[in-house]
Amino acid sequence: MERRAYYRNPVLPWLLIGPQLILVLVFFYWPTTQALYWAFTLEQPWGGGNSWVWLDNFLAIFRDGEYWLTVARSAFYALCTTGLSMAVALFLACFVDRALKGTKIFQSVYVWPYAIAAPAAGVAFRFIFAPQSGIVGSINQIWPGIWDPATNGVHALIMIIICHAWLGIGYNFIFFLAALQMIPRSITEAGAMDGARPVRRMFDLQLPLIAPTVFFLLIMNLISSFTDSFGLIDTMTEGGPVGSTEVMVYKIYFDGFKGLDYSGAAAQSIVLMLLVIALTFVQFKWVEKRVHYN
Amino acid sequence: QTKFEFWYGLSGDLSERVQDMCRGFNESQSDYEIVCVSQENYDNTLQNTIAAYRANKQPTVTQIFDAGTLDLMLSGAYMPVRQLMEDNGYDIDWDNYLSGIASYFSTSKGEMLSLPFNNSTAVIYYNTDALEKVGFEGTPQTWEEVETVARAMKEAGYECPIAFDPSGAWQWFEQFSAIHNQPIATKGNGYGGLDAEMVVSQGKFVDQLTWIKKMYDEGIIVHKSKDAGETANDAFVNGKCQITSSSIADHGTFGKQAAEGVHWTDAMLPIWEGTERTNSLVGGASLWTLKGKSDEEYKGAAAFFNYLAQPEQAQTWSTITGYVPVTMAGFEAMKANGFYDGAPYKGRELAIESLTFTPPTENSRGIRLGNYASIRAEMVKTMQDVLFNDRPVLEALQAFDAKGNEILRRFEQTYKGAQLP
Amino acid sequence: MIERSPIFNFVTYAAMTLGLLVVLVPFWIVIVAGSQSLQEVSRVPIVLWPSSHLWDNIGTAWARADLGPKMLNSLIVAVGVTTGKIVLASLSAFAIVFFNFKARMVCFWLIFITLMLPLEVRIVPTYAIAANALLPFQVILDTLGITGLVEAISSVRISLEWNLLNSYTGLILPLVATATGTFLYRQFFMTIPDELVEASKMDGASPVRFFFDVLLPLSRTNMLALATIMFVSSWNQYLWPLLITTDRANYGTVVMQLKALIPAQNGTPDWNVTMAGALIIMLPPLLIVAFMQRWFVRGLITKDK
Amino acid sequence: MAAISFSGVKKRYQKNDVIHGVDVEIEPGEFVVILGPSGCGKSTLLRMIAGLEEISGGTISIDGTVVNELEPRERGCAMVFQNYALYPHMSVRQNIGYALKVAGMPKAERDAKVLKVAKSVSLDPYLDRKPGELSGGQRQRVAMARAMVREPKVFLFDEPFSNLDAKLRVAMRAEVRNLHRSLGVTSVFVTHDQTEAMTLADRLIVMNAGIVEQVGKPSEVYHHPASLFVADFIGSPAMNLVRGFFAEDGYFRHGNGGMIRLPGLAPHHLSQEVSVGIRPELVRRVDASDKNAIQATVDYTEELGASRLIYARADGSTIIAVDTRGDALGTGMPVHFAFDEADVHVFSHDTGRRLDAPGRTHRSSATVSA
Amino acid sequence: MAAISFSGVKKRYQKNDVIHGVDVEIEPGEFVVILGPSGCGKSTLLRMIAGLEEISGGTISIDGTVVNELEPRERGCAMVFQNYALYPHMSVRQNIGYALKVAGMPKAERDAKVLKVAKSVSLDPYLDRKPGELSGGQRQRVAMARAMVREPKVFLFDEPFSNLDAKLRVAMRAEVRNLHRSLGVTSVFVTHDQTEAMTLADRLIVMNAGIVEQVGKPSEVYHHPASLFVADFIGSPAMNLVRGFFAEDGYFRHGNGGMIRLPGLAPHHLSQEVSVGIRPELVRRVDASDKNAIQATVDYTEELGASRLIYARADGSTIIAVDTRGDALGTGMPVHFAFDEADVHVFSHDTGRRLDAPGRTHRSSATVSA
């Protein structure tokens, strides 16, 4: 949308936008440039100096089987949390969209998980899923060892995925509900007149019509799976056992700040940033083509 | 009055003891005020020190664990302790330090770079009631005996004969290698240069880990860790587990925390029958003075070091924790006092005995590997991998060596051209 | 809705109730466990009904994790970030939307790109600046030769330094720098009809006057929405405070303290204390979201268009 | 048998009644237009036929079957929505064929049918476009094709032209008329636009506030409004209406004090408050000499091109007249009007219903007699 | 001296010219309406007066001062926007008083002035409401009061009624008219609604595609359109227009093969392609016996209540006529039309301009002669 009414002033806009630009330059562009520099050098942990190594850092991570495992794990993690969270949220939004009496109460509670800090949820879910504690513990009493995220990597991953998905429910729900409510009621009614039953309408009409939202959420969830996962993993498993819950962000943190390999971490960071930019770019391409209601 | 900071990596009870110490120093004089900040654990202390140093906000004194020693040595970020003390007019008898300890923190020429402070070694702890129950007199000295008593305990209904925490790579792996005179890396565990290579998969630790795995599968060794909700130490002091291996530093804590009715004792780490025991590795940490502070602050630091070196202080510190006295004189004095003869301190002398069992060999004098903290973390993963994921031991250790070599090469490249001091 | 059969209605309520359980059970467990004694919480299976020890546990957690000063820190950071974002975002969005200057789109994209990359993703780069936030300017001055020039003239060596480690500035500023707010404001400003701008021009108002008299009052609800979102997200920050504060005692935030509350750090599996601690830590943002629901939902939604 | 029959149909939303009991029969093949002001319940009534709205009371039958409890898909109605409600993500072909697809018709058969219908409304060149790529008129036609393809028993239209511009509306009106003529399917069309209603309807249902005011042919409704509401609502400019009493002297005395001689009507409506009305186009401008002339003062005139509207005041009431005489009139000038008593309508003020003198029917079509 | 004068005013956006050079003088106190189809540049022209749009070429003067370079606030214009553009967060009082506040007028003085203006448009009971709490017509009045309070030299209106419903439009029309009459300020009013334009204007400016097609009184524009565009654009239903040639035999032969006898016009327009037109209301329905009768076949009719439109075909062209006779006509029935030659307009096909026979002026107002 282009505006018609503008102000013209040679100085004022710069004064207005200046502070923000400075912050962005200082905390984003400069550091990113510097990280880029790190990624092409070997930086001494104590900052004593560095040497230019061209693409060695990138080659090192790309040659590292474990790195690819982490990438694959991140992808798996992202897909699972995204899928699970969006499915639950969509399911709820569809029913809430029927707007029966009292729906408002359900609706407002569904938003709550949005407010919870990932580490807080992590701590809570860690208790819920602790093998010896009271909730899952009873199952373990019946079948000993059936659930043990402390030693079983798969269990640990499942535990984090569930927690992450839970955290995302609120956000996804809001967007789905808004998208569903934005569909003109007459389209649903036209579907009903055409003989389609609710489930059929869901798949033939509502889902395709909220496709842009689905896609937007897909991207936002994928991005959030790179970010929120840190707090969860750090409070729940610290990447273990045996690195089975180590995802890309966690590895960056771990290699960089725990392993003191700033250069390797910087290279990983650059890769991750490119990945996220690529995802966002894909979304924008899609949004351009988004469906319009007439 | 000059204020200066001291960061340390102890927490819980030990952290309280450090604070006592700091208070003592502050009360003993009025020129300086030391501010002691706990960074929770050794890893954090190293990381935070580095972060702070890069930001020019470093403390004057920081406590760095054994595994970070080489990192510090090459950092160029420290002021050698010997020089510090000389500059400020303190005369310290550097030769009085236990030789194993001194060599860990000194250059190849013997110059001490950091001040040994809380030093330890690993021992094994037994629940004496459990030993009694299975009819074992004294304490097992070999792994064969350990296996026998542990099996017997299992028979006798103890659910957790041996507590094992994979994050205890130090005691289970490094100390094992040292007392069995096994190299971890070539070039004398790195003392010979930055180009050392890992050799763990070629030594006795392969069998040791195989044994651990076997015991674990039989339920004789039980996994206890923070992740699992209870650490090995906690399980031991609660009486849930009967045998554990840990630092002598915990001797004091165990004494305080042992649940009612839990009786315990310690022993030198067991060795396998048919092997010669070598001295064990010095553990714990030393105090490093960082560059970039004012002369006044250095004066304070020197005064603090001097305070710590006073025989009374050294003795108090050893008493309230389990850390060994770091000077010959201190040890002799305490022995002469009869400190080690009765409860609750009996057993601590074993640490010194272990540390000085033989003159240090190439493999037991210490570890001089770059970014060793990361290598140790890899060992933790490796042990978990074997235990939890049934990864074949040899394969796992070969992978560990490979990974370790990567870290070493990276370190070598990062400090290209640097010489070990 | 068209199909109004009672069965379908029943299915709807059943599904919604199921959803309610999914969302609420974790909260419930936190409250239940947080109110039990050590014995109760260690019981297997656990009794899923609150007990009477909530205050004790909160007290213990409060002391153990030193939550008093940490709460204050969290509050300072959250309020600081929120205010900073709102001020900067509204000003820059105003410039981008209502002024026709050449670099408008360039500025927009410069800011916008940062939106795609949350702090966690660019943690290493951002950390690189923590030591001295003014380094970029120093480098610019150095390369332009200004440093040398000034030194030659006045024999004062310009050395800009601004350390962020262990400071509120360090906790706040990098978070303020993200583009979310600018973007939200831009979206909102775009919906202001041209005629309103023109009417104010006809009425003789200057741009600044327009901003304060018309734009700000109109964006009140948006401001609330944005404030809620920002408050929640900055309160919930974890990784950045973790890195930037080595001095946890003085600059730690509550969320960082969660880890300190997990049992096995201290021996006994006193999950009751942990949960009580988690409860107070998650409460402030939860309350805000619950109360501001109406506005913040609107704010969230406008984010995507 | 009626195609659609309403019997005592009521609708209530929560607390407020919206339809107060409608009884109407719609004959097979008829084109019925429901006309009324905004909010009077037109859409509600239509949507009750379609099954999109529950019926709170009474029954609706289609082809003799009570449909109250049937789902929309079971009623055999097709509907054209105000904003067309096309499926924006489907091509024209898919839009038109969706109902058939849902019904499980094989693809080949379906495509043939869609093509046939599309041709009949000249949409065949656009079958692969999305609705977003069509003009307003074309979209409108897709909506109609979608309704037609199901061969419904009843066509329902809810203000289908309200989003179109004036020119297109006229064109679409013609299309709907042709469509109805060629298919002969019973149709119900809702609008609040008089011109649309008048030009399309076989029969009009005029509604007001949930009540059916009049049912009848358009000309009947125009010339013979059954109630004060209809008289006022239909026709633009609106009918001149004044309230007052007839007196025995043959005069009508209105509220503002003036009087009009209406000797033919007066005797029949004595002693009750009534409103009398006459359409502006039946008010003739006459010379001052005309014996029945009412004198008035010009308030203002509105130029309409072919004619002009005169707003004038006489005895405190405003009179609107359509003037086709060429001579200009300025504000404040005197002007004279006359009309035929036969063109005057009388309504009870109490009931709002039309009052016809016994044995007298209003002439059913107007003649301009200037 | 003209209140507003345009001299060679041009506007170009990036690449495309939107106003191609306008020269018009607006007299003090005049009410001028700019009328034209959507996109023809009406708003652009108005906004150039207001100073909201830069002037790309030519000059605009207000009261003799060239205002090209002045800021909006310096031009002494007030504007009423299409959607009113009220400040939604301010009360009516604040809305009206905002310009005064910006100008720095003390509160007491300001309040008095606002009250006075508000009273004059009957807004005083609503002074403390927000625009959201007002009806459409009230908002409209706030917009006007806001413009009035500044006592501008010129009032500008940009389609101020386009968001109102039909009844309200008529009422607001009257208000604007009264306002203008009582204030006597020069006003420029933009609309694309003919009725609005015709009924409001002292003078009309008809625009098309950035060009002024005609400037004149409403009746002049209606009865004497200066171009084919104006002829076609003004009037509803539109003028009947056919293209063809006049022949020496006194006949007009149109493109579809038919011919019409126009002996009076033919000699003047020989050998050039022209369009001839006649307004539907000047086409009389006559009996078959009428000597000038043109025979046609009814296509369909549209009932308008007072009258009906007949759409018929004769010789391949469509003729629209307004019929007020009472007898019904069905599709396909024959019908006969006649008209006066004097009512016929002739336009050059090349230039689109009106062609008048030398010495002949079109009679300036129509008389229905049925």
Ligand SMILES: Nc1ncnc2c1ncn2[C@@H]1O[C@H](COP(=O)(O)OP(=O)(O)OP(=O)(O)O)[C@@H](O)[C@H]1O
């Ligand atoms: N879902 C609803 N809940 C409550 N009242 C409603 C609902 N839908 C409609 N109404 C009310 O019912 C009355 C009739 O509405 P309806 O939509 O049938 O009017 P309409 O004649 O179609 O008007 P329009 O010409 O504006 O479309 C209105 O007063 C409206 O406010």
Ligand SMILES: Nc1ncnc2c1ncn2[C@@H]1O[C@H](COP(=O)(O)OP(=O)(O)OP(=O)(O)O)[C@@H](O)[C@H]1O
């Ligand atoms: N900012 C702009 N940039 C480019 N072209 C523009 C701009 N504003 C208007 N136009 C073009 O100028 C022409 C005239 O626009 P204007 O708004 O004056 O039309 P209008 O006569 O007021 O139409 P309407 O009745 O639809 O309001 C249109 O073709 C329009 O597309």
Ligand SMILES: O=P(O)(O)OC[C@H](O)CO
């Ligand atoms: O627990 P401590 O202090 O004896 O130290 C053990 C190890 O040496 C740490 O690396």
Ligand SMILES: [Mg+2]
């Ligand atoms: Mg309706």
Ligand SMILES: [Mg+2]
């Ligand atoms: Mg316009």
